[in-house]
Amino acid sequence: MxxxxxxxxxxxxxxxxxxxxxxxxxxxxxxxxxxxxxxxxxxxxxxxxxxxxxxxxxxxxxxxxxxxxxxxxxxxxxxxxxxxxxxxxxxxxxxxxxxxxxxxxxxxxxxxxxxxxxxxxxxxxxxxxxxxxxxxxxxxxxxxxxxxxxxxxxxxxxxxxxxxxxxxxxxxxxxxxxxxxxxxxxxxxxxxxxxxxxxxxxxxLGAAASAYRSGELPPLLGRHDVRLFNTYRSHCFPGHYPVPLTRHADHRGELVETVRSYGGGGQTFVSTSRPGVTRGEHFHLAKVERFVVLRGRAEIALRRVGDAEVVRFTVSGDEPVLVDMPTMWAHRITNIGDGELLTLFWANELFDPARPDTYPERVGGISTAEPETANLPAGSRPTASAVVGG
CATH class of the missing domain: 3.40.50.720 (NAD(P)-binding Rossmann-like Domain)
Known part of the structure; x- marks a missing residue:
């Protein structure tokens, strides 16, 4: 139209x-x-x-x-x-x-x-x-x-x-x-x-802000809960991020708490990416989505839909942080290290292939990596028009 x-x-x-x-x-x-x-x-x-x-x-x-x-x-x-x-x-x-x-x-x-x-x-x-x-x-x-x-x-x-x-x-x-x-x-x-x-x-809004200061998620139980929270998050970006996560280590290994939610739905999945691989190149209208790199080095790049400026975060599994994707911002994550990238993704809702709330959009910038989508849920994969480019 x-x-x-x-x-x-x-x-x-x-x-x-x-x-x-x-x-x-x-x-x-x-x-x-x-x-x-x-x-x-x-x-x-x-x-x-x-x-x-x-x-x-x-x-x-x-x-x-x-x-x-x-x-x-x-x-x-x-x-x-x-x-x-x-x-x-x-x-x-x-x-x-x-x-x-x-x-x-x-x-x-x-x-x-x-x-x-x-x-x-x-x-x-x-x-x-x-x-x-x-x-x-x-x-x-x-x-x-x-x-x-x-x-x-x-x-x-x-x-x-x-x-x-x-x-x-x-x-x-x-x-x-x-x-x-x-x-x-x-x-x-x-x-x-x-x-x-x-x-x-x-x-x-005050209760949501209080919970979110340390990366905890307020109750997201209904339509307006999610949209009010997304509205608040839009005023936090980009200065609020990345949020450092505490690593607990002993002789057995390490533990990092990545998601603490006070209520609502949710889905978590973990992906591995080879060097140079990019994931994402899309935006969401309502979905709350969190990225946490657990191993390797990555660049997370974001651009508000309709704008030209690209915001970038360089993150590492050696010092885990969380970065939540603001709604209506195109985003991607690229493995910029020499080894395998291990990333945890969390969303506030179960993935629905009929209504994925995922829309292809290139972030832009200097990356030349092609999107790798093999480990994304079916239906969320970017189309050919979503290839990374300048």
């Missing part, structure tokens, strides 16, 4: 782009502010696309600027739509549950929806979104979840000035709803919500 986006660089826009990548669709067409100033440029960009998602908007600042900004952006997009000879048959708008609530923001979102709908010749989907949370949200801007996670990752405690009830939806579920895709395990377009108070949210 050919998708066009406004607000592609924002929090929700990034999650939409990641889901599009996981689905194997073409990279979305991005409509920038400069494009929106030119109706002809908008018309040309939208020509022949299958779905337009309007995600851009103004939700912070002077009330008058917020009110005017949301309507002006929608009006600019509407002008381009009217000039498009082959407009997208479906247009989705990332609206708010606050639409029409009498505030400058809420009323401007309602007006923006009406403005955009007036230019749509096909199907118009007005999606009312509650509070969104998810990986790499902007603290003190996108959501209270991002703010609490950032504070906890920095070793601070959130302050609760007013306790109120929240309805939280993960941004990937909102992306699925806007893209019109069916439920896929890692995403759910019905947008299942977590209803929780601000104080209870702070306590929940």
């Amino acid at each position: 050919k998708v066009a986006l406004t607000g592609a660089g924002g929090f929700l826009g990034w999650h939409v782009r990641v889901l599009v990548r996981a689905l194997g669709w073409p990279e979305p067409i991005r409509l920038t502010r400069a494009d929106l100033a030119d109706p002809a440029a908008v018309a040309a960009a939208l020509h022949g696309s299958d779905r337009l998602l309007h995600l851009a908007g103004v939700n912070r600042g002077d009330p008058a600027d917020v009110a005017a900004g949301n309507v002006e952006v929608a009006a600019a997009l509407a002008r381009g739509l009217r000039r498009c000879a082959a407009p997208p048959p479906t247009v989705g708008f990332a609206n708010s549950v606050q639409a029409g609530n009498g505030t400058p923001y809420g009323d401007s979102k309602a007006a923006a929806a009406a403005t955009l709908a007036s230019a749509v010749t096909g199907r118009f989907e007005d999606v009312l979104l509650p509070n969104l949370y998810g990986e790499h949200g902007r603290p003190f801007y996108n959501s209270v979840v991002a703010t609490f996670c950032r504070l906890l990752a920095d070793g601070q405690l959130p302050e609760i000035h007013q306790d109120r009830d929240l309805e939280l939806v993960h941004a990937l579920d909102a992306a699925a709803r806007l893209l019109g895709v069916p439920e896929g395990g890692a995403w759910d377009p019905t947008m299942p919500a977590l209803r929780i108070g601000v104080r209870a949210l702070a306590e929940r």
Whole structure:
């Protein structure tokens, strides 16, 4: 499906782009502010696309600027739509549950929806979104979840000035709803919500952060447990890693505790890799995955989907450490030693070949090793497009 986006660089826009990548669709067409100033440029960009998602908007600042900004952006997009000879048959708008609530923001979102709908010749989907949370949200801007996670990752405690009830939806579920895709395990377009108070949210995230400081895993018993934890981990990366593990040795040999979990599912497997062999070259949307090298030397490389910078860790079985893979980051592990590499892998869920939550994506960089997948579970093996390369 050919998708066009406004607000592609924002929090929700990034999650939409990641889901599009996981689905194997073409990279979305991005409509920038400069494009929106030119109706002809908008018309040309939208020509022949299958779905337009309007995600851009103004939700912070002077009330008058917020009110005017949301309507002006929608009006600019509407002008381009009217000039498009082959407009997208479906247009989705990332609206708010606050639409029409009498505030400058809420009323401007309602007006923006009406403005955009007036230019749509096909199907118009007005999606009312509650509070969104998810990986790499902007603290003190996108959501209270991002703010609490950032504070906890920095070793601070959130302050609760007013306790109120929240309805939280993960941004990937909102992306699925806007893209019109069916439920896929890692995403759910019905947008299942977590209803929780601000104080209870702070306590929940605080307990997870407290357990995780030493590498222990908090209870991951439900959908939102996992996604809140992944959101917190996104604010820990990369500075929190690698986490050193304690080695216990006596005359019999050595013992290293690699996974300490307070509850939830899990699967562990161990692989050996010959010198130069690379594993991985994929990303996950929800799965928590841990790497621990027990023998040999390796480089673990990661890149956030959509970004160019590669983060690298050099690890050794002589000094065992854990590195947890953040969700929505492509990752790989390469044997850079002269001998055999022995690696323990742990995931928070049993591998399901029907829903592997594993999407091929090259990390990039200077490695020239080919992926070795013989010891990975069936269905998780990268396709030919996932070969390591620059």
